[in-house]
Amino acid sequence: MKILKNGTIIDGSGKTRTKADILLEGQKITDIGNFPSVDAEEIDCTNLCIIPGIVDIHSHSDLESLQHRSEKIKQGVTSEVVGNCGFSLFPSKPNLKNMLPAFEIFDTDPTQKWDDADAYFSDLDSKKSYTNIASLTGQGTLRAFVKGAKSGAMDPQETINACKILAKCLEQGSVGISTGLNEVPSAYADLEELITLAEIVHEKGGLYTSHLRDYKFRFLEAVEEALEIGRRTGIPVQLSHLQAVGQKNWHKIDLVLELIEKAELEGVDVEMDAYPYLAGSCKLTQSLPGWSLEGGTAELIRRLNNPQIRKRIAEDTEEDRSNTWKDVVVSNVSMEREMIGKNIQEIADICGQDGIQTALDLLLKNNGSVHVVSFNQSEDNLKKVLTHPLTSIITDGLHHEGIPHPRTFGTYPTFFGEYVREKKWMTLEEAVRKTTALPAQRFKLEKRGMIKVGYWADILIFSPEEIGTESNYMKPDVPPVGINHVIVNGEWELFEGSLTGKQTGIALKNS
Numbered sequence: 001m002k003i004l005k006n007g008t009i010i011d012g013s014g015k016t017r018t019k020a021d022i023l024l025e026g027q028k029i030t031d032i033g034n035f036p037s038v039d040a041e042e043i044d045c046t047n048l049c050i051i052p053g054i055v056d057i058h059s060h061s062d063l064e065s066l067q068h069r070s071e072k073i074k075q076g077v078t079s080e081v082v083g084n085c086g087f088s089l090f091p092s093k094p095n096l097k098n099m100l101p102a103f104e105i106f107d108t109d110p111t112q113k114w115d116d117a118d119a120y121f122s123d124l125d126s127k128k129s130y131t132n133i134a135s136l137t138g139q140g141t142l143r144a145f146v147k148g149a150k151s152g153a154m155d156p157q158e159t160i161n162a163c164k165i166l167a168k169c170l171e172q173g174s175v176g177i178s179t180g181l182n183e184v185p186s187a188y189a190d191l192e193e194l195i196t197l198a199e200i201v202h203e204k205g206g207l208y209t210s211h212l213r214d215y216k217f218r219f220l221e222a223v224e225e226a227l228e229i230g231r232r233t234g235i236p237v238q239l240s241h242l243q244a245v246g247q248k249n250w251h252k253i254d255l256v257l258e259l260i261e262k263a264e265l266e267g268v269d270v271e272m273d274a275y276p277y278l279a280g281s282c283k284l285t286q287s288l289p290g291w292s293l294e295g296g297t298a299e300l301i302r303r304l305n306n307p308q309i310r311k312r313i314a315e316d317t318e319e320d321r322s323n324t325w326k327d328v329v330v331s332n333v334s335m336e337r338e339m340i341g342k343n344i345q346e347i348a349d350i351c352g353q354d355g356i357q358t359a360l361d362l363l364l365k366n367n368g369s370v371h372v373v374s375f376n377q378s379e380d381n382l383k384k385v386l387t388h389p390l391t392s393i394i395t396d397g398l399h400h401e402g403i404p405h406p407r408t409f410g411t412y413p414t415f416f417g418e419y420v421r422e423k424k425w426m427t428l429e430e431a432v433r434k435t436t437a438l439p440a441q442r443f444k445l446e447k448r449g450m451i452k453v454g455y456w457a458d459i460l461i462f463s464p465e466e467i468g469t470e471s472n473y474m475k476p477d478v479p480p481v482g483i484n485h486v487i488v489n490g491e492w493e494l495f496e497g498s499l500t501g502k503q504t505g506i507a508l509k510n511s
């Protein structure tokens with residue numbers, strides 16, 4: 001038995017904080033009140049906040065969780081949803097990452113494969129994990145599994161296969177489907193194909209999450225497409241990392257929030273999520289036209305080596321660009337690693353050529369694999385989205401070599417320290433709701449995301465005066481400060497700021 005004494009409880013519901021003791025027995029919260037004489041392991045929480053463990057519903061930790069990486073637990077995350085943006089590790093074949101540059105985010109052993117959700121969940125449970133993990137089924141992965149890297153609609157047999165595998169993964173506990181519609185092969189699906197899949201997911205009680213088809217010049221149309229899927233199937237729709245990319249598109253955020261609110265009034269079950277940063281992170285291939293990636297990495301390289309096709313790729317990329325090459329910083333490459341940390345305009349100036357040719361050369365030299373951090377949002381917009389009552393806060397934080405985006409290490413300390421304590425964008429109670437109960441309820445993570453009797457003992461204890469981080473774009477890999485203790489399923493995972501190594505996280509399956 002554990003007793004958390006004298007802390008300030010913010011329970012996740014949005015209600016005003018209270019002072020009480022919390023009693024934990026086994027894996028659950030068993031009582032909240034005043035217990036002067038209980039025989040239990042006692043932790044003094046004077047001057048500290050006790051909140052539910054953070055629920056990161058867009059974490060991309062598919063592999064990181066299997067590899068025992070600790071970036072998320074150190075921020076106070078106790079449950080994560082993986083399989084985001086169209087990519088899950090299942091259903092997969094060996095050599096996933098050689099099929100398409102997009103899968104390179106899963107830098108896996110090329111012989112590895114996960115046939116279905118069960119294979120992934122058993123791997124998680126046998127290897128142990130710091131956090132609890134729920135997983136979406138990635139529509140990109142699913143499509144690649146049945147159709148490879150080919151464009152065009154799925155034929156009737158491929159559709160039957162895709163539906164069958166999807167239904168199986170959902171029955172095994174996958175919480176829904178994710179799309180990554182600005183990246184192939186996910187992008188090859190049209191609205192009808194997405195509706196066919198969404199109907200199956202809705203039947204099984206899952207939700208539809210979408211990295212939209214466009215966050216730039218066709219942002220409104222992309223949001224409309226996602227809402228239409230909700231309207232036609234009734235499925236809950238989650239708009240992933242909502243933002244307007246590039247100065248030319250910043251004004252669209254108001255129109256998008258209006259569209260969302262209107263749809264909600266009409267009865268569409270829609271919510272969204274966002275990370276608290278002005279820059280995003282992706283692979284440079286995401287800037288290229290979809291047609292240039294058809295057939296996979298080898299085909300892209302072949303096209304880049306053909307001067308005429310390369311010219312077309314350059315023109316199409318330039319036409320769709322919404323920020324400058326100065327805004328795009330190389331965060332990882334395997335060749336010419338001295339380029340890491342430089343922006344593409346800087347590299348172009350060194351090479352004496354323009355930005356687009358430099359970008360394409362980087363892709364050629366690195367076999368299509370270039371990670372970038374891209375500065376493309378305004379603070380006004382960030383405030384509008386983060387403070388919107390339907391927005392959950394996410395990391396979207398993937399670990400990779402080089403200089404990964406700081407969100408991987410510091411999302412929640414930045415959110416609570418910079419945006420809540422310093423800039424006062426919202427109350428601490430609302431901030432806690434957006435990081436715990438709201439996301440947990442959205443993904444139906446049963447009895448998680450609140451401090452409540454009978455709930456799982458997933459708990460974060462932190463100092464509201466100190467929580468924060470020095471992690472930044474040039475030096476991201478810095479642990480947070482002000483995080484005192486993290487409890488997962490009733491066990492200390494972080495005690496007095498140090499990892500205990502217990503790793504009591506479990507696979508969270510939709511039932």
Ligand SMILES: [Zn+2]
Binds near residue numbers: 084085180211240241
């Ligand atoms: Zn995404």
